[in-house]
Amino acid sequence: MKPDITSAAEVRGALENCFDTYESLCADLSDDEWHAQSLCPDWTVRGVVDHVTSIEAAMTGWLPDDGTTPPPFERAGEFLADSTPYLDKVRGVFDARRRDLAALTDDDFRRPSWTPIGPGTYGGFLAIRVFDFWVHERDITTPLGRTTDDSGVGAELSLAQVENSIGYIVGKKIGVPDGKSITFELTGPITRQLHVAVDGRAARVEHLDDPDVVVTTDSTTFIQLACGRIDPQAQIDSGKISWTGDDALGDRAARNLRFTM
Numbered sequence: 001m002k003p004d005i006t007s008a009a010e011v012r013g014a015l016e017n018c019f020d021t022y023e024s025l026c027a028d029l030s031d032d033e034w035h036a037q038s039l040c041p042d043w044t045v046r047g048v049v050d051h052v053t054s055i056e057a058a059m060t061g062w063l064p065d066d067g068t069t070p071p072p073f074e075r076a077g078e079f080l081a082d083s084t085p086y087l088d089k090v091r092g093v094f095d096a097r098r099r100d101l102a103a104l105t106d107d108d109f110r111r112p113s114w115t116p117i118g119p120g121t122y123g124g125f126l127a128i129r130v131f132d133f134w135v136h137e138r139d140i141t142t143p144l145g146r147t148t149d150d151s152g153v154g155a156e157l158s159l160a161q162v163e164n165s166i167g168y169i170v171g172k173k174i175g176v177p178d179g180k181s182i183t184f185e186l187t188g189p190i191t192r193q194l195h196v197a198v199d200g201r202a203a204r205v206e207h208l209d210d211p212d213v214v215v216t217t218d219s220t221t222f223i224q225l226a227c228g229r230i231d232p233q234a235q236i237d238s239g240k241i242s243w244t245g246d247d248a249l250g251d252r253a254a255r256n257l258r259f260t261m
Helices: 008-028 045-059 073-081 086-103 122-144 153-163 166-174 219-226 232-238 247-255
Strands: 181-187 191-199 201-205 213-217 241-245
Touching (some): 008 122, 045 086, 122 219, 153 191, 166 201, 213 219
Parallel strands (some): 181 213
16 A cells, blocks of 8 residues: 555654664775765765754754744754764654654644745655655765665655656756656566656646557666666666657657755
8 A cells, every 4th residue: 555645643653763874884885885885976975964963952852832943953963063972863863853753743743934945844844854864875875886675665755756856857857848748667575657748838637548648667766767866878788778659859858857955
């Protein structure tokens, strides 16, 4: 059964799972792996963990009160400057956030909130935090050759962030011409068909009888390409992304999914 990603309990559980996953990952990294290059050009593995954990440190004890004011992100520097042994301070941040999440009510989840993509709700902000954790986990594990669980609520929430922008991706990033259509066939671990038609503007539709191109890939590759994390040419060469129909349009789609970084 597809999870209800609008549920406070589902999002809370997904974020707590992110904390658990990072704690286990950090405890298992070797010294060389901590210093390895992540998929983020400016960050090592340690830099990625610094990023996600310091943001959670800034959010600790914070609840939105006016819908427009962001969390006190300046507090992220306090985490970085803290001389506590690294794994201990990572666990300390996540423990504090677990306590925050446990105290949330459904009304808190629905609070108007600043989010990185514009005004939303606190629950929506937490869903974006899951997306950030999920993508950054693979920024670490992909270059290290470590396996990940790419199904479940965290994956669904991450894919939802891409789905919410699929019209923009198709219309602006890929540049599918007016009158044309495209289907993205996601083969797993999350199976999904995303249909987009361009009729004046690109918009998702429920069904396409005969799309001009069908692009096929797995859900993880799709998300990583949409986030600009992996090289499109390498995925084309390996067969991890392919297409049928309009060859030029399929090639352009496979190379231009990136909408964020």
